[in-house]
Amino acid sequence: MPVLTRLxxxxxxxxxxxGALDDLATVLCDQRISASGKLxxxxxxxxxxxxxxxxxxxxxxxxxxxxxxxTLDDAIRLADAMKSGHYDAVVGLGGGxxxxxxxxxxxxxxxxxxxxxxxxxxDGLCSPVATLDNxxxxxxxGVPNPIAVVIDLDVxxxxxxxxxxxxxxxxxxxxxxxxxxxxxxxxxxxxxDGLAAAMARQAGEAILRHPGxxxxxxxxxxxxxxxxxxxxxxxVAGDSRPAxxxxxxxxxxx
Numbered sequence: 543m544p545v546l547t548r549l550x551x552x553x554x555x556x557x558x559x560x561g562a563l564d565d566l567a568t569v570l571c572d573q574r575i576s577a578s579g580k581l582x583x584x585x586x587x588x589x590x591x592x593x594x595x596x597x598x599x600x601x602x603x604x605x606x607x608x609x610x611x612x613t614l615d616d617a618i619r620l621a622d623a624m625k626s627g628h629y630d631a632v633v634g635l636g637g638g639x640x641x642x643x644x645x646x647x648x649x650x651x652x653x654x655x656x657x658x659x660x661x662x663x664x665d666g667l668c669s670p671v672a673t674l675d676n677x678x679x680x681x682x683x684g685v686p687n688p689i690a691v692v693i694d695l696d697v698x699x700x701x702x703x704x705x706x707x708x709x710x711x712x713x714x715x716x717x718x719x720x721x722x723x724x725x726x727x728x729x730x731x732x733x734x735d736g737l738a739a740a741m742a743r744q745a746g747e748a749i750l751r752h753p754g755x756x757x758x759x760x761x762x763x764x765x766x767x768x769x770x771x772x773x774x775x776x777x778v779a780g781d782s783r784p785a786x787x788x789x790x791x792x793x794x795x796x
Contacts, residue, residue, distance in 0.1 A: 550774070550777065550778055551670065551686070551687045551774075551777045552687065552774050552777070553668065553687060553688055553689055553690050553691050553770075554573045554575065554689050554690055555569055555572075555573045555575075555689075555690040555691070555692075556690070556691045556770055557569050557690075557691070557692045557693070558691075558692075558693040558695070558763055558766045558767060558770075559694075559695060559763070560694065560695045560696045560759060561694060561696060562692050562693060562694040562695070563593070563596075563597065563658065563692065563694035563696075563697055564600070564694075566597065566600070566601070566633075566658065566692055567579060567600050567601055569690065569692060570630075570631070570656065570690065573689075573690060575630065575631050575654065575656065575689055575690060576629075576630035576631050577630075578603060578630060579601055579602065579603035579604065579630075580603045580604070580627075580628070580629050580630050581601060581603065581604040581605070581629055581630060581631055581632070581633050581656075582604070582605050582607060582624045582627055582629040582631075582632045582633070582653075583597075583601070583604050583605070583606050583607065583632075583633040583635055584607050584608075584609050584620060584632065584633065584634050584635065584636070584640055584643060584644040584647065585606060585607070585608055585609065585635050585636055585640065586608070586609060586636045586637070586639075586640050587608050587610075589636070589660060590608065590635060590636050590640070591608075593635060593660070593697075594606055597635075604633075605624075605627055605629070607620055607623055607624065609636075609639070609640050609643050609644075611639065611675075612638070612639030612640075612642060612643060612673075612674060612675055613674055613675040613676065614646070614674040614675065614676040614681065614683075616643050616674075617642070617643040617646035617647050617650075617672070617674055618646075618647075618650070620643055620644070620646075620647040621646070621647035621648075621650040621651050624647060624651055624653075625650075625651045629653060630653075630654075631648075631653055631654045631655070631656055631689065632644050632647060632648035632651075632653050632654070632655050632656070633655075633656045633658055634648075634655060634656070634657050634658065634688075635658040635660070636658075636659075636660050637659070637660055637661045637663060637705070638661075638663055638664050638666050638667070638673075641657050641659065641666065641667055642666060642672040642673050642674055643672070643674065644657075645657075645672040645685045645686075645688070646672040646674060646683055646685055648685070648686075649672075649683075649685040649686055654686070654688075654689035654690075655685075655686070655688045655689060656688060656689060656690045656691075656692065657688040657690070657691045657692070658691075658692045658693075658694075659691070659692075659693050659698075659766075660697050660698070660701060661698060661701040661702075661705035661706075661709075662693075662698055662701075662705060662706055662709035662762070662765050662766055662769060663705040663706075663708040663709050663712075664708060664709060664712045664769070665709075665712050665713065665769045665772040665773055665776075665785055666773065667688070667691065667693075667769060667770070667773060668687060668688055668691050668769065668770045668772075668773030668774060669687070669772070669773035669776045669777070669782070669785075670684060670685060670686060670687050670773075670776060670777045671683065671684060671685065671776065671782060672685045682782075687773070687774070687777050691770055693766045695759050695762050695763065695766070698762055698766070699762070703756060706756045706762070706765065707756070709765055709769060710749055710756075710765060712769070712772075712785075713745055713746050713749050713765065713768040713769060713772060714746045714749055714750055715746070715785070715787070715789045715790065716742040716743060716745055716746035716772055716775075716784065716785050717743060717746040717747065717750070718787055718788070718789050719742065719783070719784060719785050719786055719787035719789065719790070720739045720742055720743045720746075720784060720787075721787070722787030722788050723739060723783050723784065723787065724739075735778060735779045735780075735783075735784075737775075737778050738775045738776070738778040738779035738783070738784045739775075739779075739784055741771050741772070741774065741775035741778065741784065742771070742772055742775040742784035742785050743784075744771070745767075745768035745769075745771040745772050745775070746768070748764050748767075748768055749764060749765055749768050752764050772784070772785045
């Protein structure tokens, strides 16, 4: 009898804890992502510059690239700047726009992407999608999942509280997104990936029922894990269905 399985794209390493940023070089070396330390690191001009000062001594082989914004043109320019560098990997260090630009650039030049999130505003940090502004408004572009995700809870606490609230809403909306998916299955016969639905729903339920608040590391850890799991659920499903239903359509309309 044949053994039927499937491969699920997921990060080699997920490091979520206080102080994780200080061990970035060690994580990349241990996971054989970059033993040489030759990295292309995309950052913003604001908080990214401060993090560069902190990390540069531990990453002497890295090249740093400032990203102007979250547009498709920005991502293409980033890829063009990086392509002659012979790097082991691209690191997106920042919020959603920086990571999405880095995702697209890494895919364009055929390098793995390491997502280092500085806030928890949405579930795109580990998803197979880069959302970028373009001439038509905004587009979603298919990209590989990050090969590693690093989230330093000390850095997360320094971000404005509105980013955490945004991330909470994004994860909890998985519950209604999966309900919409199930409704479509009953009404139209659309197929459901049970594993993807379970992962997304459990991520939302974990936050909805958590007794803590945004000031506690345990809550932030659960939120970060939920965002990562949501991203992986999209890879399992092959699209954003587990995490994007009517709620996202309404949000996009706004």
